[in-house]
Amino acid sequence: MEENKYVTIYDIAERLNLATSTISRALKDHHTISDKTIKKVKKTAEEMGFVPNTLAAGLRGNKTRTIGVLIPTVTQPFLSSLISGIEIAAQKSDYTVIIMQSHDSYEEEVNMAKSLYSNRVSGVICSLAMETSDTAHFHQFSNNNIPLVFVDRVPKGYNTFRVVIDNYTAGYKATKHLIEQGCIRIAHFSAGSELGNLYNERKRGYIEALKDHNIEVDEELIINLNSVTYEDGVKGSNALFDLKPIPDGLFAPGDILAVSAVQTAKKRGIRVPEDFKVIGFNNDPISQIIDPNISTITHPAEKMGKAAAEIIIKNLKSSKNDDAKEITFLNTEVLARESTQK
Amino acid sequence: MEENKYVTIYDIAERLNLATSTISRALKDHHTISDKTIKKVKKTAEEMGFVPNTLAAGLRGNKTRTIGVLIPTVTQPFLSSLISGIEIAAQKSDYTVIIMQSHDSYEEEVNMAKSLYSNRVSGVICSLAMETSDTAHFHQFSNNNIPLVFVDRVPKGYNTFRVVIDNYTAGYKATKHLIEQGCIRIAHFSAGSELGNLYNERKRGYIEALKDHNIEVDEELIINLNSVTYEDGVKGSNALFDLKPIPDGLFAPGDILAVSAVQTAKKRGIRVPEDFKVIGFNNDPISQIIDPNISTITHPAEKMGKAAAEIIIKNLKSSKNDDAKEITFLNTEVLARESTQK
DNA sequence: TTCCTTTACACAATCGGTTGCAATTTATTT
DNA sequence: AAATAAATTGCAACCGATTGTGTAAAGGAA
Incomplete structure (x- = not known):
């Protein structure tokens, strides 16, 4: 009850007299670790209340399994449904979603884009702010091979993924x-x-x-x-x-x-x-x-969100940097x- | 245009023939660094397109300047206004907000709480899922001195901050x-x-x-x-x-x-x-x-969000761990x- | 028994800022 | 000019998980 300190794999390693590398591998069922050890490690981790430090993993691996979502606001029904769709797809593949609102302000959008970049998100889904008329602040993603998907309100003349309706x-x-x-x-x-x-x-x-x-x-x-x-x-x-x-x-x-x-x-x-x-x-x-x-x-807000997230996840898996970014059109009905x- | 690599303080240090410690300090106007150096460093950082790696800073300092928000859904008007209020207060103090939706599911709430903890958020604002009937998954925050504020739908008999209406x-x-x-x-x-x-x-x-x-x-x-x-x-x-x-x-x-x-x-x-x-x-x-x-x-959704965020920020500043967690009541009107x- | 292949685990570097302390340079005092 | 204080900057450890490489032990074949 009164721990007051984060439990790390070092703590587990010490307790079990194993190396941290073994702990790390055991926790993710690496094939070079015996079943017996895996079981033991997992049990101890559970007991000690171990929760992996995402920051450390992200820093080391330079990938955070996080999708950044940058939209004007969450209050619009269309956009909250979009988020819903993104989350469903993200959760399925064990990604975390972080949402930022530009409030349709260009300046805020620029700041939040920087913030997402600073947080080393794995991919970005964006619906442009009303004010936005240039997209320079998104180049940092494109340049660093971070999948970028625009949804609904998309820029013209910028070669990125797009999910839109006609x-x-x-x-x-x-x-x-x-x-x-x-x-x-x-x-x-x-x-x-x-x-x-x-x-x-x-x-x-x-x-x-x-x-x-x-x-x-x-x-x-x-x-x-x-x-x-x-x-x-x-x-x-x-x-x-x-x-x-x-x-x-x-x-x-x-x-x-x-x-x-x-x-x-x-x-x-x-x-x-x-x-x-x-x-x-x-x-x-x-x-x-x-x-x-x-x-x-x-x-089809939810579908659009789902599609956008899936594009990111797919592109993250197969890191082939095919330069042709497809546009996904979803259907509308009266x-x-x-x-x-x- | 074609960088394809994150710029780090090491890159800046090399370019300027300075130590990384100097760069780090210069970038945050540390008083032991001369104005001349500060100016030079900032200029170079800007030129090189440097963006600090939040993960590294967070890992080292064990604080992320991030507020985790865990709510049933963003689609309810009350809750999206709540978020709005949180963001306003957070932005003012340069905090980042990360939003997670429990969809009123206990299981998801537990997972997302773990995820927030895993991401080492500095503080947590939560409105409970409808299904939730125990709060064990929040103890990890309380135990580690991470400010925890419940809003609107708050648990009984749990000594944490609360922002509610009567x-x-x-x-x-x-x-x-x-x-x-x-x-x-x-x-x-x-x-x-x-x-x-x-x-x-x-x-x-x-x-x-x-x-x-x-x-x-x-x-x-x-x-x-x-x-x-x-x-x-x-x-x-x-x-x-x-x-x-x-x-x-x-x-x-x-x-x-x-x-x-x-x-x-x-x-x-x-x-x-x-x-x-x-x-x-x-x-x-x-x-x-x-x-x-x-x-x-x-x-008063927005006010509640603002109040909640401010409680977290205040508590983070003065890390006095006063055990009495106040309850904030906000007014309602017909x-x-x-x-x-x- | 000897040699070779698996199996299982350890070592240590790494990611990029941060920070206590040491070291060096410059300014001030006597 | 010498000595002390103040202003700058460098060194290196650190945060915690990951992973390539190395090594020891165990099992199998000859």
Whole structure:
């Protein structure tokens, strides 16, 4: 009960009159150690409350079995699901996950990248901060052969692994769904362009879908938001509902925005989906709770996390440094719910 | 661009013809090193792209400036806000945060505690897993003088730091609010008792408030849920609405439960708040978005995180091992919104 | 019995900062 | 100028696990 000191393999070695090398090998079932010794060592280690010092092992071997995750925030449902997926894959292969939040700040992202590097993580999974517009701070990983996987919000023109959805196609599908439900005057919220230009892609899909269905693109119906928050969503929605006539559909590239549109519509006496149909993006929990619940595009967050972690683990195993970093595309689907019902 | 090797203080020392000890000290502005040397060393370090190896420093000094956070999940709004608070405080004092999720599993909690210990974290902040009913796996921290702070869901009868709200008082306040709004037949959702018995406390507050206002406690109105999920909330709500007469108020010890009650009520044609008033707990984002928006009890998540981290940092600084571990109580308030309007 | 192959374990260097103490240089005092 | 104090910097051990290499003992074949 009153130990107050870390137990090391030296302590075990002394107790058993063995060399530390034997202890170390015995603990990991090395084939040159006899079963009898292995059993004895493990038992003693257990008794003495031995817990290996990860730092020492990491320092010596220069590998920590740790995956660093650098994301804007853990509070977004999409990102917490992403983490969940990463953890599942990591745990399976006995990796530890360490999470850092950039809070969408470039400066913090730079610092945390350095911190991860300083901690000698074995691999890095990152979704870029909104502010980030250059990726120099990631070169330290690439240069040192540390697998780097970008997820969701990925940089352009940087040869690393990427796990993404096809935002263009997803935007296309969402818009097409609205058209199929009878909309002909479809609005869209777009968001400031940044390095990981997923909103631009969704917008591109929206425009293409309109064109393919012979609907003229009306710039008036494309509202550029400063951020994808509820507040800005309300502003955008009010702008839409001030138009005459109001649009009969909206593709919001985020569920929070879709929610804000639904609520604003309600407040102004506009019926959803009768007068105004809405489709969101992400399949956030809230989209199924709100009334009417909201059609959306699935965003396979957990799968993406799993895929990203697996890429890292795979690359760590076979340390072949093949220079072609693949891009993994995951599928999205339309989830038709009440908010787009005919 | 093509380095492919970690730069160490040895490399800097060689380049400048100085001893590694001088480099090490210069980099942290040790007073025995001249300003000239410090400047020179820092400049060279920068040029060479030196990043200190945290593992080596941690191994030698047996302190890592890392706070381990062990919580059920990052997806709950309360917990992600908690993390946010921890990070703010940690960053201020230049600590790194590493987050692990127990997913409310006892087994995982035990493993991750070991992992944190193995990583030689400087301190630990923990909110217990639902399943956890003994705390032996935390003794390794207490025994080795590693500050341990429990937050929100804390164990009983274990002398460690604790940061909590007064769940009893909060439950009392919530119930009292319903009474003041005219309710006389007030239901309550309670949840399985576990080690960190916050639901029991809230229930105790509920009962006391009723008694103090001369309302008889009706066991029929206290529904014991298996979990605090939306699904179980729906089940509980239906059970309530099957009663004759239905209750006129509900104190749900979680906003998700409150939301489920509101939705279920709507579906059954019961008007909120006219026929049925609801107050939740936590002030989750969803509580303000749902229609009608839901009265709730604030849960100062970020403050709690900040307080917890500060306790650790303070204790690490002054390594006085005072045996009395204080309990920090943070305040809660009723947030009256539409769902409890008269 | 002798030689060779396994089997089982020990030795010691290593990873990269940190730090107590010694050593050297420079500044100050008498 | 000599002596003492102060300012700098170097030396080397240390943290704890890992691993290539060396060695002794045990088993088998000739």
